[in-house]
Amino acid sequence: MSKIRITKQFSFETGHALYGYDGKCKNVHGHSYKLSVTVIGTPISNTDNVKFGMVIDFGDLKKIVKNEIVDVFDHATVFNKNTPHVELAKELEDRGHNVLLVDYQPTSEMMVIDFANKIKTQLPSHIALHSLKLQETDTSFAEWYASDNNSL
Structure with a gap:
């Protein structure tokens, strides 16, 4: 049976x-991130399975990404x-x-690597993480592909 890619999109602030950057981003600032998560697998062929015909239930993928990424990073x-930012972090936490x-x-770039590692560990064994796209502005994003990282 054919391999199919499934993508779900998420948003978080x-x-x-x-630290150490030579531009404006050395200052505390924020983004309205958009994360696209693409997995690849074969649709379930067992007609007795309630998820017959699906690669993964979008709701199941949503639970994984919300638990690992969105609910952790949002706001x-x-x-x-x-870095010395740990002192600022402590003050804010207090x-x-x-x-x-x-x-x-x-x-x-580094966040999308972290996200890939977190999501991969939670996927069912018959599903692989294909790619992630983390958009920090309308015109700027980082992408992670399993094929570039020998992960597929």
């Missing part, structure tokens, strides 16, 4: 700052925990803000 401010400390520079 996240702030970040890029959070992300800082690299290996004042009740939602802060995430990550072990990478929180660029779109």
Whole structure:
């Protein structure tokens, strides 16, 4: 049977700052991110399966991405925990803000790698993550492809 790609799109608001960067993005700022998640698999052929004809139920994919990414990053401010920004993060946390400390520079490029790793571990064994597209503005995005990373 044919392999089919299924894509679901998500939106979330996240702030970040890029420590050591030489432009405006060194300042705390935010984006209205759009994340497109594409998986690949074969439609279920067992007629007794309630998901007959589906590669994956869109609702199941939504649960995975919401749990791993959207619910974690939405309305959070992300800082690299290996920089002096950790002091700012602590101050914000003490004042009740939602802060995430990550072990990478929180660029779109690094975030999309993190997201791919998180999503891959949650997918059913018969489904593979094909690609991710993380859009931070209408004209700027980072893409991750399994084929570029020997992951398919």
